[in-house]
Amino acid sequence: MSSxxxxxxxxxRIFDPERxxxxxxxxxHAGHIEASGSPALSHLRVRIVSAHFEGLNRLExxxxxxxxxxxxxxxxLHALAIEAAAPGERTRW
Structure with missing residues (x-):
């Protein structure tokens, strides 16, 4: 499992983000999934601002x-919360 x-x-490397x-x-979320064999990194939130997202909708x-x-x-990786924006777009963060 990646860190x-x-x-x-x-x-x-992929998105060259500005943030x-x-x-x-x-x-x-400890105990959320079975402890046996669970990866150390199971729930991750990604906040990213990149020109790569210009012209793409939220799903894309x-x-x-x-x-x-x-x-x-x-x-x-069990859960991935993604907050993606293009440069200049308002973010909640």
């Missing part, structure tokens, strides 16, 4: 991030 640092580096924040929320942005992290999802 947040590895995931951050991957997202930087990127990863929040490991796994501890807040989420699909792009999901595709970029498909290996991590296959390896057990």
């Amino acid at each position: 947040t640092v590895e995931i951050e580096n991957k997202l930087k 990127l924040v990863l929040m490991d929320e796994s501890a807040r 942005r989420h699909r792009a991030v999901n595709e970029a992290l498909s290996q991590e999802i296959t390896e057990g």
